[in-house]
Amino acid sequence: MGTEAQNADARGGSATGSVEPVLVAEGLVRSFGSLRAVDGVSLRILPGETFGLLGPNGAGKTTVISMIAGLLQPDEGTVTVAGVPMGRSSVEAKGHIGLVPQDLAIYPELSARDNLQFFGKLQGMHGRPLRDRVAEVLDLVGLGDRAKEQSKKFSGGMKRRLNIGIGLLHQPDLLILDEPTVGVDPQSRNAILESVEALSGEGMAVLYTTHYMEEAERLCDRILILDSGQAQAEGTRDELIELTGDADRVHLSGSGDLAAAEGAVAGIPAVASVHRDPHALDLTVRGAPTAIALIVNAATGAGMKLSNVEIRRPDLESVFLHLTGKALRD
Structure with a gap:
């Protein structure tokens, strides 16, 4: 990015x-x-x-x-x-503005080139400048080798790329x-x-x-x-x-004395919170890569038998959930 x-x-x-x-x-x-x-x-x-x-x-x-x-x-x-x-x-x-909507705005009976030329003329483009710009856009969206083919024969992805090309024509x-x-x-x-x-x-x-x-x-x-x-x-x-406090998530899966392990890891300064379920501990941790050895030693020392340890660094999905209470695709 x-x-x-x-x-x-x-x-x-x-x-x-x-x-x-x-x-x-x-x-x-x-x-x-x-x-x-x-x-x-x-x-x-x-x-x-x-x-x-x-x-x-x-x-x-x-x-x-x-x-x-x-x-x-x-x-x-x-x-x-x-x-x-x-x-x-x-x-x-x-x-x-070039607007590329969710719904496709192309003419299926026309070729990719003819679609672009049609929409280019609507934008006031003509002649050699239009032909040159159509060729540039076809290459940019990866349709140069399919320029003469009817767009109704395109895959969904190719139609999307043509749709973007239409929005780009007038620069x-x-x-x-x-x-x-x-x-x-x-x-x-x-x-x-x-x-x-x-x-x-x-x-x-x-x-x-x-x-x-x-x-x-x-x-x-x-x-x-x-x-x-x-x-x-x-x-x-x-x-x-x-905004989420820049905290990592640590997931400890396993068996044994999870209640004692919960108390042990909760006393580590880097651990902000601990949630226990029957087979795992979920921790919110500041600087998990640095603290993970101490966390593992505390959990196993308290009687937890670990089967998996996973560190989840903060990302945009966690920010989104934090702010909206929903996943992005909800």
Whole structure:
């Protein structure tokens, strides 16, 4: 995963310096009847930054994206893209955005090349510049060798990659990818992730939603966790992990005198908490790699016969569970 600082250096500035954000969304609010779907969400994305928007189903992600893309008017708040305010009929602001929705937006009877040429013309592109750009995009999404084939013959992953290519055609300043790897094969999924990494490296701002935490870990420089329409936390991976206390989890499986082992390990200063069940102890530990030998010796010395020892370092999934009480795919 790239870092915000590395991306900022590549753009010739610092993350907090003179680089202007591509996207500024401030205080977004949207209600549907009595349901407040989004409640005061704000975010900023810099050039070359991949920003993750994560939340369980019903958190408000799609509503946020719709307001940013100009498909839905916020009840309150503002959106600015590349310095241009987004309004009800903001053609200029929308022109800076490439939107790749969850649902495929391609014509199955057309070839990959013809799909791209059609959508390119809708963006005002013509002639040699359009042909050259179509060829570039086909190579970028790994479809150069299937350019003449009808898209209805493509696999689900290839269709997804073509969908992303359509969003990239006009070289937008902001690319919005709404769960682009849903239902794709592993090879296509990896190709999509590599394409996103390349776009970020070239300076494009990317807003990325996913239900796969490993994708967020790999791609996103900063992440906003959304739940029940409200921002729960925002930051880099390491900043978010600090919210959980940066503690490790240690799982001791075995038999014998687990009650005595529980008391023994609980007295170790690095151990913050211990939970015992009939066949295991689950510990919350500060600096588990350093403390693990002491923990094992204390447990076995108290009469526990260990069958397995597992250290689980904190990750984004644990942060997500901590903040929302749910798994990302719930």
